[in-house]
Amino acid sequence: DQQVKQNSPSLSVQEGRISILNCDYTNSMFDYFLWYKKYPAEGPTFLISISSIKDKNEDGRFTVFLNKSAKHLSLHIVPSQPGDSAVYFCAATSMDSNYQLIWGAGTKLIIKP
Amino acid sequence: GAVVSQHPSWVICKSGTSVKIECRSLDFQATTMFWYRQFPKQSLMLMATSNEGSKATYEQGVEKDKFLINHASLTLSTLTVTSAHPEDSSFYICSARSGVDTQYFGPGTRLTVL
Numbered sequence: 001d002q003q004v005k006q007n008s009p010s011l012s013v014q015e016g017r018i019s020i021l022n023c024d025y026t027n028s029m030f031d032y033f034l035w036y037k038k039y040p041a042e043g044p045t046f047l048i049s050i051s052s053i054k055d056k057n058e059d060g061r062f063t064v065f066l067n068k069s070a071k072h073l074s075l076h077i078v079p080s081q082p083g084d085s086a087v088y089f090c091a092a093t094s095m096d097s098n099y100q101l102i103w104g105a106g107t108k109l110i111i112k113p
Numbered sequence: 114g115a116v117v118s119q120h121p122s123w124v125i126c127k128s129g130t131s132v133k134i135e136c137r138s139l140d141f142q143a144t145t146m147f148w149y150r151q152f153p154k155q156s157l158m159l160m161a162t163s164n165e166g167s168k169a170t171y172e173q174g175v176e177k178d179k180f181l182i183n184h185a186s187l188t189l190s191t192l193t194v195t196s197a198h199p200e201d202s203s204f205y206i207c208s209a210r211s212g213v214d215t216q217y218f219g220p221g222t223r224l225t226v227l
Contacts, residue, residue, distance in 0.1 A: 036157070038216075043149055043159040089218070100122055100220035101206065 003027045004092050006104035014112050019077040021107050023090035026071060030092040030102070035064060035075045038087045038106070047088075048075070077109075085111045116140060117209050119219040126197055127227055134192045134222045136207030142187035143209030148180070151204040151221070163190050197226045 005024045013019045021035075031052040036044035050057040050064045050073065057064050063076045077084055087108045091101040116139040126132050136146055144165050149157035161182050163169040169182035179201075181193040190209075194201055206221040 043147075043157040044218075046157075091218075100223075101218070102220060103218040105217070 002105075003030075004090060004102045004104040006088075006090060006107045008107050009105070010108040010110065012110045012112060013080050015082060016079045019075075019080045019084065019109055019111070021075040021077075021088050021090075021109065023073045023075075023104050024071060025073075025092050025102075027092070027094070027102070028071070029094045029096055031095060032093050033064070033066060033073050034091045034093070034101070035062075036089045036091065037084075038089060044089060080109075080111045082111050082113060085109060117143075117207065117217045117219040119205075119207055119222050121222060122220065123223040123225070125225045125227065128198050129196055131193055131195045132197055132224060134194070134205055134207075134224075136190045136192070136209070136219055138188045138209040138211070138217070141209070141211045143190075143211060144187060145210040146184055146190040147208045147210070147216070148182060148190070148192050149206045149208070151206055157206060160192075194224065197224070199226045202226045 003026050034049040035047040037047050038044040048059050048062045048064050050066050055066050066073045087106045089106045090104045093101050118137045120135045146163045148160045150160050151157045159172050160175045161169045161171045163182045163184035165184045165187050171177045184190040202225050204221050204223050208216050208218040210216050
């Protein structure tokens with residue numbers, strides 16, 4: 001039973017356009033969500049996070065939106081750049097699970113020149 | 114989907130003791146497992162790569178005699194933090210690779226050394 005789902009294994013976007021990566025979750029107890037970016041042969045890099053008390057968090061080109069009623073979050077990257085090509089993982093956590101991370105399977109983002 | 118588990122999920126120990134953390138791939142065989150360390154709200158730092166049946170490859174700066182890794186089977190890798198000290202307190206995450214590109218992460222183990 002996957003509590004965090006990233007239903008798109010891959011996504012291809014034109015350079016300069018907006019990339020939207022989606023993540024759905026089932027556990028309503030999750031209170032903190034994170035996005036990580038991973039290049040091949042490297043560890044995941046923390047990108048941006050959002051607390052369940054917010055519905056939006058923005059950091060430069062990256063914005064995360066949280067829709068608690070739909071149990072859905074998304075990461076927007078605008079404008080997309082070639083260096084954004086990587087695998088993106090969303091993760092969720094909660095205080096009652098001692099903040100263990102529950103990971104999505106990842107979405108491979110390919111930015112086309 | 115593939116699941117990776119870690120045990121224990123959290124552990125508190127006294128300084129000087131050793132702690133073993135297990136990482137298991139539950140429904141697939143993982144020839145390669147990775148161990149990461151994470152500090153609060155920071156990126157995961159790769160500590161070592163372990164291949165089944167061979168010695169682990171440690172990243173620069175990671176003490177192999179302190180962080181012992183054993184990848185005894187295709188579904189189990191263990192990380193032993195020897196003579197733990199308070200500065201070893203952290204969140205340790207493993208991942209298991211299935212196929213060429215796909216990597217699945219475990220939920221993490223929170224280690225607190227008193």
